[in-house]
Amino acid sequence: MDRIPILKFGHFLLVTIQVDMYDRLALNLENDLVNAVSKHEARGVLIDISAVSIVDSFMGRIIGNIATMSRIMDAETVVVGMQPAVAITLVELGLPLAGVHTALNVEKGMALLQEKIGLNAHSDAARAEEDDDDQPE
Amino acid sequence: MTMISLNKETLKIGTEQDVILFRQRLKEYATKIGMSLLNQTKLITASSELVRNILVYAKKGEVLIEVVSDRLQTGIRVTFKDQGPGIADVQKALQDGYSTGKSLGLGLPGAKRLVNFFDIQSTPGHGTTVTIIRWKR
Ligand SMILES: Nc1ncnc2c1ncn2[C@@H]1O[C@H](COP(=O)(O)OP(=O)(O)OP(=O)(O)O)[C@@H](O)[C@H]1O
Ligand SMILES: [Mg+2]
Numbered sequence: 001m002d003r004i005p006i007l008k009f010g011h012f013l014l015v016t017i018q019v020d021m022y023d024r025l026a027l028n029l030e031n032d033l034v035n036a037v038s039k040h041e042a043r044g045v046l047i048d049i050s051a052v053s054i055v056d057s058f059m060g061r062i063i064g065n066i067a068t069m070s071r072i073m074d075a076e077t078v079v080v081g082m083q084p085a086v087a088i089t090l091v092e093l094g095l096p097l098a099g100v101h102t103a104l105n106v107e108k109g110m111a112l113l114q115e116k117i118g119l120n121a122h123s124d125a126a127r128a129e130e131d132d133d134d135q136p137e
Numbered sequence: 138m139t140m141i142s143l144n145k146e147t148l149k150i151g152t153e154q155d156v157i158l159f160r161q162r163l164k165e166y167a168t169k170i171g172m173s174l175l176n177q178t179k180l181i182t183a184s185s186e187l188v189r190n191i192l193v194y195a196k197k198g199e200v201l202i203e204v205v206s207d208r209l210q211t212g213i214r215v216t217f218k219d220q221g222p223g224i225a226d227v228q229k230a231l232q233d234g235y236s237t238g239k240s241l242g243l244g245l246p247g248a249k250r251l252v253n254f255f256d257i258q259s260t261p262g263h264g265t266t267v268t269i270i271r272w273k274r
Contacts (some may be wrong), residue, residue, distance in 0.1 A: 003206060018161065020157075022153050022156060022157050023189070024153055027141060034141060053178065053181075054160065054178065054181050054182055055182070056182050056185040056186055056189075056245060057186060057241060057243045057247060058185075058189065083178075084175075085174050085175045085177075085178040085179075088175060088178075089175075089178045089179050089182050091181060091252065092179070092247070092250050092251055093186075093247035093248075093250065093251060094233060094243050094246065094247045094250070095241070095243060095247070105243065110242060
């Protein structure tokens with residue numbers, strides 16, 4: 001009852017929040033998501049908050065925590081569908097969700113995640129190549 | 138400023154369930170007077186911060202929701218009242234980043250930024266009363 005389902009979607013985890021959050025629910029989500037990232041070795045977390053009309057400092061902090069913990073486990077977090085009124089209110093409240101990627105909708109969020117992960121893989125490869133170039137001939 | 142109170146309701150706050158109910162009732166009142174979506178979001182977010190302070194610091198209290206009107210405008214006034222420990226230095230508590238609870242210290246200053254009127258009265262050992270007003274537009 002106090003849980004939001006987490007769907008596995010390839011290397012990504014997808015969470016759709018359908019109800020307004022209260023503290024217990026948000027805390028459970030943080031726990032469940034962090035566990036799921038570790039268990040499935042997920043590379044990305046996508047949180048759809050398009051149905052959420054209130055994000056206060058508690059919920060905002062939870063989203064920030066999820067992003068920070070995920071990053072430690074090598075996964076990126078994207079929050080999608082934030083309502084304009086929610087975004088404006090968060091800034092005025094003083095919690096502009098720094099360090100969390102955002103996208104307009106799930107599709108764009110997926111694309112952003114793919115790009116982030118692709119980009120990291122690419123830059124790793126690029127670095128490896130550069131190292132090779134440094135080798136004396 | 139003479140202000141008339143048109144419609145009011147008191148709710149007890151002691152559990153997270155009460156908070157959910159309170160936010161729903163507040164939303165109903167705000168919708169009924171035709172408050173803009175952005176102002177509703179600001180009002181409910183500010184209220185969410187203040188009601189959490191009741192639960193965290195005083196454990197219980199009550200909130201009064203009122204539809205108020207002066208000659209120029211109509212809005213919602215919410216009064217948050219508890220008989221908890223009170224605040225020793227209110228000026229400090231209103232500063233961004235001040236927290237006795239190892240938290241972000243965003244609740245009071247953030248809530249203040251989100252509303253049109255903000256008043257706090259607190260007596261150590263006796264309790265705290267916070268009053269806010271958000272006009273319809
Ligand atoms: N109702 C209250 N009763 C007693 N003390 C309070 C009450 N509300 C706030 N305070 C005191 O004022 C401080 C600042 O409150 P504020 O809501 O701004 O920050 P916080 O609750 O510490 O952190 P945050 O709200 O960001 O999680 C609190 O740390 C607490 O000491
Ligand atoms: Mg607080």
